Amino acid sequence: MFMKNIISSFLACFLLTTGYAQKIQSVNTPSEMYKSSEVPRSASVYGVFAGRTPCQEFMTELNMGIRTECTKRKMGVILYQDSVTHQPTAYKTWGMGKWTGQGKWHILRGTPTDPQAIIFQLDLDPSTSLFLLKGDDNVLFILDRNKNFLIGNADHSYTFNRVIN
């Protein structure tokens, strides 16, 4: 409980230095990102998705080693598309440690429990991929290497939300 209070307090301090632009809304629309200048807008951008997730399962799934002190990750991804065909082209990630960077992404179909599910596969390197399940246009869920959902905790979930500027 004491640790949770410390974490909450630290987070609050961080939020107050970064989150003033955030709004609590009565409607269900994407929220502004605190650094709106980082959110590109053009026909070649499919979307910008951000979230704060637990850490351990993510690091395990993406072969990032073990850092027991890591309790959460602040991360996101910009997904680019061909402005004419709308086919996936490149991605750019942040907050993903050694996997922060750029690469290609593709659209796949199917998880072990839903053959129709739409999956975004980000090629991190030739043998490592990040799988994101498309919940809808605005919400993505991070999957494990077998395309199963990752389970979060009381503080954070493995979910990315569309953000705007």
Added chain:
Amino acid sequence: MNMVQLVHTVIAMITTFASPHCSTTARDSSVLGVYVGTTPCSGIIRPLHKISKEPDCRWSDCHCAMVEWKLTLYRDPVTGKPTSYKLTSTNRFIVKQTNMYSQPGTKTESQGKWTIGRGTKTNANAVVYQLNPDKPEISLSLLKLSDNLLHVLDHERNLMIGNEFWSYTLNRVAN
């Protein structure tokens, strides 16, 4: 099976059925799951949590900035059908003088019925849990993503969109 094996088997059976784990399992058959999460304090979820409405506001100015959920879904232990739910939550605002979340926060508790239905705006076959289906003013729908994850839906059954800090996904922690 010789006599020694028979005695061991009987002892094992007695130990198993008399153990706290066994009794816990039997007691918990009426609980489908316990789900937790922390979400933004949007207007759509406020009635369920008994949180007053307020106009759109900057995070730092809102009377409620975030909500911590603990949702327990109960079922009939024999039929497995939904019966009731219990929701305990804590909502917090940002204390300007200290730049911290309010402590200990405002705790609320509610309970009611829940049902299982189908269909979101984009997936007619999706499994949807509905809290308080008999009370539209405090009703809320949750998409079953898996046995371990639920996601809050808006009134038109779109996925609720979080922000870069919090999402509307609830994670199973027990049962």
